[in-house]
Amino acid sequence: MNKYELSFNEDVFKYLQLYRHLKKMIDNGEIEGEEKLLSIREVSTLLKVNTVTVVNAYKKLEQEGYIVTISGSGTYARKKDVFRMYKKDYSDTFKRLPSERLKNMIDFAGETSSSDLFPVGTFKEVLNEVLDRDGSDALIYQEMLGFSGLRESISEHFWEDSISYEDILIISGAQQGIDIISKVMINPGDHVIIEKPTYSGALSVFSSRRAKVHEIEMLKDGVDIEAFEKVVRKIKIKAFYTMSYFQNPTGVTYSLEKKMKILELANKYDFYIIEDDYLSELIYDKSIEYKTFRSLDYNNRVIYIKSFSKIFLPGIRLGYMICPPLLKEAVQNAKVNSDIATSSLMQRALDLYVRKRYWQEHIKFLNGEYNKRYIHLEKAMKEILKDKVSFNSPGGGLNYFVKINNKITVNSTELFYRCREKDVLITPGGMFFKHFEDGDNNFRIGFSQVNEEQITKGINILNEIL
């Protein structure tokens, strides 16, 4: 039987049945990404249906991004990338809507700092100061590892000189760090452990390197260490990707014991720890102590990646990496091969911003602001959503990870689309899992883009839908 064939039933429009059949095949890989589909005429003949039926099914698939028609060539299935698709869907939301409606949008999905909290004036001041001070150098001159001034600032202000500026490599954001280290250490078929759930952008890179990815459940103090040890004992793994503070999306912070245990395993079983320290500047619960895997590393097992985009300004695309000595050379090569170097002007501006202590002031300010929202959101969810959902308090970061309780029948993808109709944006849990459906009962709710009034309003809308 040809895979396009299906037995139609009488209750549903034929085009819808055909659409669902094809969609399912694309989803489960029976129709592969970039595979050429049968022509409309061919399908119509094969299934003995009107061409209009096939046209309508194809149209719907195209609208939803499952297929693409190239004039003069044919129709093709699209290689799906849930990370990108969702990102696109998220940003398209803003593009599609009239600005009137946009103003009322309640964005619990945004991951980056709110624009009203950003000191554009101060940053503009340092930008201009850099242009006056360095002239054309700021726009021309490039250093292999990044602007040495910024590397010195990072060494001094963020590491109290415990890391030499020569060991710091400037990168264009954390995503590039994950990409670079994957280029250096992950070959097709290599094994990698990730947290379950985790940041989809990392998962996406590992998959594109054709790594075998093992998900280990997140508990309240980090990954399930017994399950973890079972994997590393059985399989030679190359790396473990982790966010040690306010993990994305769970908000979990690792206990010191768990970090020490994982470092011990990394030594014993010879794997690297890729630590994505993405939001540790925002600590509301003062009992949380800041000790990264990197600072505890006693035998060169940790690759440390830090983004400035998340907390500061996504548009500046800056971050840095610290690597064990043996990997340094290869990592530098991979950076040069990736994009030669990171934009020089932005590095100089950030350097001056840090040296003038604006950075430190700004982080303090953000901690105060976000703490208010953090408390307000928690209170609103507890009071309004009550037992419809459950969640833990992360104690820092920019979001809560929420579980929809069992008696509620709506799954998180439906919830995403139904919220969006009401101008509320959340992130469906599936985004953070290897298998999308594993996140059906979870969603992430962030508070970086919303003020207190919007939080209350948004949670009330969520409540109605749930």
Next chain:
Amino acid sequence: MNKYELSFNEDVFKYLQLYRHLKKMIDNGEIEGEEKLLSIREVSTLLKVNTVTVVNAYKKLEQEGYIVTISGSGTYARKKDVFRMYKKDYSDTFKRLPSERLKNMIDFAGETSSSDLFPVGTFKEVLNEVLDRDGSDALIYQEMLGFSGLRESISEHFWEDSISYEDILIISGAQQGIDIISKVMINPGDHVIIEKPTYSGALSVFSSRRAKVHEIEMLKDGVDIEAFEKVVRKIKIKAFYTMSYFQNPTGVTYSLEKKMKILELANKYDFYIIEDDYLSELIYDKSIEYKTFRSLDYNNRVIYIKSFSKIFLPGIRLGYMICPPLLKEAVQNAKVNSDIATSSLMQRALDLYVRKRYWQEHIKFLNGEYNKRYIHLEKAMKEILKDKVSFNSPGGGLNYFVKINNKITVNSTELFYRCREKDVLITPGGMFFKHFEDGDNNFRIGFSQVNEEQITKGINILNEIL
């Protein structure tokens, strides 16, 4: 026999013999990158030599970057990357020298626009205008494909609307474009054709994807098409990487016939053409017509990559790509996986710079300036170096590729180091070949970083050494 063993002769210091022996093994891969070397004591026992001999050999290898010692762990061979090593060597030259001497440096090796030709004032003006106009948006808001304003400018000003802005993807320079397209289409073992010689940064990316790379000799009007056809007829190749105008390093521009023939072969044998259009703005010979592979492409075979860094400002790290429809989706995914998006502020500034027609004026100005240097260098080489070298006139671009004539005994690497002692920088030919030694008789001499006076002085120094 252990690979470390060698039979010493009496004429040369033992440590030098050992150094050369080990260096050769690292060069030819008998000692692999990241391989741990025998300890000093072990080598000393094995070869029955004094430990001081081994210490001195290791010290020399370390100084030259062949090995690295990690305290408490041992000594390791380094994975060599000639592209990066040379770049480092080049930039280190500037770092190492006292600023007094730096001022007198004659830089025939620089690849980018000279800082004295860059209008910092105008660019600062647009940067500020963007910050005033867009406020925090310029530093925060990001679009998947890049800032739509800039994509519209590119479509309008560089393609006269023949390419839709929706088909343009902003990237962080051409190197990222090569990296992205390699991620999308090149898997380990895939075959790629490159020009011989070619841009080392591209070669480096293809090698790191573990492609099988075939070099095809460059003739006066493009690659040797017969040799090319022989390869594509025999082997399924994935892509051909080319610079159609003022090829780097040869300066060759493709004839229309050759471009059409290659497009025909691309259709017949189903491969893609990766066109790196890196310097076509600088045309001095007005008989050269501007027609890229992309503009001649009739069946979606061309991936077009354009850098703004080379001609404009290396520090802004901007470029763009245009891909065939079938690859668009995958290329966008690879961009997101690489670094999410390119810095937003720089895109907005460049957009405004183009819209205000500053770009067009600046290119006109550069054409005038560089044309003078181009003529002056050619004249100086003909008059001073006479029959010591031979070269073709590229008619555009920023460099000449020079052949050292047979009767001269110095090879281009020696020439590089001997020139450097006299504060003159050139690029040894080996940089552009798969096998470094293939470039022994060639060097590249660029005129973007030198004025007429420096050109005359530099060529006189070259003449003395040759």
